[in-house]
Amino acid sequence: MDIQSLPFSVNYNSASCPNPVTAWPTNAQTAFNYAISIWTLLLNGDQTIEINACWETGMGATTLASTGVESWYRNFTGAPVGDTWYAVALANQLSGSDLNGGTAEMRIRFNSSFTWYYGLDGNTPAGQHDFVTVVLHEMTHGLGFAGSMRWDNGTGDDECSGTTGEGCWGAGTAYPFAYDRFAENGSNQNLITSFGNPSLALGTQLTSNNLFFDGPNANAANGGSPPTLFAPATWNPGSSFSHLDDGTFNGTFHALMTHALANGESAHHPGTIALGILEDIGWDMPDLSDVYVDAGATGYEDGTSAHPFDTVVEGVNAVYPGGTVWIGPGTYTETLIIHRPMTLRDNGGTATIGE
């Protein structure tokens, strides 16, 4: 029995699901569990992340899925930055305690009406949407890849003071989300500290096609410069600000956290920029550019040489694009699906993979 670094549990169609739901297909649950098996390899933490997963029949026709962080915490013991909201999944790890008790950390709603592809191989046919990819994407938001920036269109709610064109943050409070604190424009002006909240100047920034996430780990994964965020000239509620820029990152190994998923597209790894963003906001994670596997490994495993995985599948699913999986001697009765460039190497002795 493997002891993974980050435990998850899923409540399929929990009582908190808002719209009418219908029974989860078994193969959708299998794909969901596969996505979890990837995320659990990439992050460290010992507080179980509970997910309410809804299989809905009443969602808008163009919405694949959406995620809500169930609660946000600030100024808890272990918080890296004061007066800042942290998604509860992260706050629990940082505090080393279950701050929200027995309630779920995130809720992910899926549109049951889409033509989903439930295969695990990423060979998604044209006309179908890759379910594993969407689960990975939505889970990333639930882990805290989400900002509180809003742009006011002058009507409706979920916005600022009602003045058209204003930008604001804090979800009605005086405190930004952890993700917000790293946002800046192309002139290195930080959105939180350089602009009023709310203000028309901030609204202009949010629709400028010129926003970046300036954090040390995100930058390192992007060749040393801040990665571009999605900030189209027309504010796109739920998509603007809280995604990587499509034009920059579609077709790259960072495509998972762009805002739109084309049919036939698949991405079974978040990419190192998204991981860098999560690390910048506070997640602890192993460096998986080199991943270690040993058939004889027992107990806690995180893919480091000190705590190797015991299956090659885990190594292959965890390793960063272009990285190396070091495989210890032994026989691995496994079937591998390899989605991205990587090197598989023996780590001394003979490793036999396959059946």
Ligand SMILES: [Zn+2]
């Ligand atoms: Zn998204």
